[in-house]
Amino acid sequence: MATDNNRTLIYNARIVNEGTVTSGYVLIDGEIIGEVGAGAAPQALEELASEKIDAAERLLLPGAIDGHVHFRDPGLTHKADMATESRAAVAGGVTSFIDMPNTVPATTSIAAVEDKMARAAQVSCANYGFFIGATNTNLDELLAADYSKIAGVKLFLGSSTGNMLVDSESAISRIFSEVPALIAVHAEDENIISANRKTFGEEYGDDAPINFHPAIRSRKACLEATRRAVEGARKYGARLHVLHVSTADELQFFSAGPVECKRITAETCPQYLLFCDEHYQTFGARIKCNPAIKRASDREALRKAVADGVIDVISTDHAPHLEQEKQGGALKAVSGMPMVQFSLPVMVTLASEGTFTIEQVVEKMCHNPAKIFGIERRGFIRPGYYADLVLVDDSCEPYSVDSGMILSKCGWSPLEGAPLRAKTDITWVNGRQVWRYGVLFSSASAKALVFKQNQ
Numbered sequence: 001m002a003t004d005n006n007r008t009l010i011y012n013a014r015i016v017n018e019g020t021v022t023s024g025y026v027l028i029d030g031e032i033i034g035e036v037g038a039g040a041a042p043q044a045l046e047e048l049a050s051e052k053i054d055a056a057e058r059l060l061l062p063g064a065i066d067g068h069v070h071f072r073d074p075g076l077t078h079k080a081d082m083a084t085e086s087r088a089a090v091a092g093g094v095t096s097f098i099d100m101p102n103t104v105p106a107t108t109s110i111a112a113v114e115d116k117m118a119r120a121a122q123v124s125c126a127n128y129g130f131f132i133g134a135t136n137t138n139l140d141e142l143l144a145a146d147y148s149k150i151a152g153v154k155l156f157l158g159s160s161t162g163n164m165l166v167d168s169e170s171a172i173s174r175i176f177s178e179v180p181a182l183i184a185v186h187a188e189d190e191n192i193i194s195a196n197r198k199t200f201g202e203e204y205g206d207d208a209p210i211n212f213h214p215a216i217r218s219r220k221a222c223l224e225a226t227r228r229a230v231e232g233a234r235k236y237g238a239r240l241h242v243l244h245v246s247t248a249d250e251l252q253f254f255s256a257g258p259v260e261c262k263r264i265t266a267e268t269c270p271q272y273l274l275f276c277d278e279h280y281q282t283f284g285a286r287i288k289c290n291p292a293i294k295r296a297s298d299r300e301a302l303r304k305a306v307a308d309g310v311i312d313v314i315s316t317d318h319a320p321h322l323e324q325e326k327q328g329g330a331l332k333a334v335s336g337m338p339m340v341q342f343s344l345p346v347m348v349t350l351a352s353e354g355t356f357t358i359e360q361v362v363e364k365m366c367h368n369p370a371k372i373f374g375i376e377r378r379g380f381i382r383p384g385y386y387a388d389l390v391l392v393d394d395s396c397e398p399y400s401v402d403s404g405m406i407l408s409k410c411g412w413s414p415l416e417g418a419p420l421r422a423k424t425d426i427t428w429v430n431g432r433q434v435w436r437y438g439v440l441f442s443s444a445s446a447k448a449l450v451f452k453q454n455q
């Protein structure tokens with residue numbers, strides 16, 4: 001095991017960083033990246049290193065930063081908890097996560113965020129940060145929050161799991177105009193969804209077949225809520241981040257270009273890039289999530305938007321439930337699926353198939369989350385940055401996820417049976433190996449993320 005005084009030389013790596021792939025080496029010095037270079041490592045570094053790792057031309061990436069997870073802790077820990085899910089994260093190459101506020105109690109006060117930080121400090125294997133949730137009545141908390149410690153404000157413009165629907169126009173306008181931080185929005189129009197639910201309920205009773213999920217949580221519900229969020233953000237000058245974009249239609253609200261120049265950014269998730277409505281037949285409610293997975297044409301448009309720079313971030317919306325909670329159809333089964341352990345292998349697999357490039361995967365999963373949230377000294381392979389790194393084998397034999405690999409507490413994955421062509425071999429968090437060839441080294445090396453809000 002590495003120690004705090006370790007010097008690890010990783011050589012013969014294909015380093016993917018800041019738009020290029022370079023053959024070279026990285027020296028980890030304690031918890032920090034000491035040196036990065038092209039070609040063979042200098043003799044002096046070889047002598048300095050206490051451990052040397054031949055990367056054998058595998059990919060060396062910055063650890064992924066997942067800006068959208070639901071680790072269910074506190075209150076829903078029968079589904080997942082901070083310890084189990086942070087282990088799943090590092091097993092996949094996710095070295096930092098930002099957790100959402102729909103826990104029990106809901107994270108809608110500064111005190112509730114502090115409770116989560118204290119819990120994470122004790123048990124998390126990955127670096128951690130938290131959103132504070134907006135309600136119709138907690139503007140005081142949102143304005144008093146220290147946004148160097150809190151990633152931003154989560155605003156549910158539609159209903160979702162938890163009870164944080166913000167539907168008061170005056171609350172929304174004050175949040176947009178007064179909160180000095182990034183506002184991440186779940187955009188689905190509740191009125192449209194309720195009307196659809198009523199229609200399908202009248203026809204089918206308690207439950208409706210799963211393939212109607214995207215008809216109930218419809219594309220129109222997404223389009224209207226995203227339109228409203230974007231209009232509000234423009235009107236009040238808010239820094240808006242639209243979560244889990246699921247339709248081609250919503251892409252009209254976003255523009256290509258460097259994330260530094262944007263006031264409105266967009267996220268999508270691996271499930272919207274992998275699956276489409278044809279998969280409800282095979283996977284049933286396993287792939288039920290909110291917003292719903294929609295048509296093949298949406299999936300194609302989203303893939304193109306990732307490649308074109310219209311989508312800025314890939315996060316997982318990792319939202320585990322027990323398998324027995326996923327029973328039923330479009331009205332009864334709960335929404336959400338685990339994803340954090342396999343998001344990076346999935347995205348590297350899609351890159352190997354030519355859907356987008358490996359440089360773009362690193363941009364959307366590492367660089368851009370660091371930029372969007374202003375995360376200090378993470379997300380890039382640069383001297384002086386924390387040594388959050390991941391060694392990925394992208395020439396492994398194709399394999400599929402089986403239940404024995406799954407570290408999430410829920411014990412299942414929507415990816416079981418899906419072929420993957422990339423595997424996370426080693427993950428470093430703050431210079432320490434926490435995952436190595438299928439073995440987890442439990443570690444207290446994780447830190448709270450520090451945010452430099454520039455909103």
Ligand SMILES: [Zn+2]
Pocket residue numbers: 068070100317319
């Ligand atoms: Zn979510």
